[in-house]
Amino acid sequence: MSLEILEKVKRFIIRLVKDEAFRTQLISDQIDEVIKVMEEGVIRSSCPTRSTITR
Known part of the structure; x- marks a missing residue:
């Protein structure tokens, strides 16, 4: 893997952990x-609807 890809993955994971709006x-x-x-x-x-799906 190139360092560029690893750096992008790292930024994504950091954002995923720190940014609640992004996760939501x-x-x-x-x-x-x-x-x-x-x-x-x-x-x-019997499919659930948006109103019955909880996050």
């Missing part, structure tokens, strides 16, 4: 993707 955004984006898949009908039986 990542989690929120993942929840939105799951909801989108469920709404498109990939999973139809």
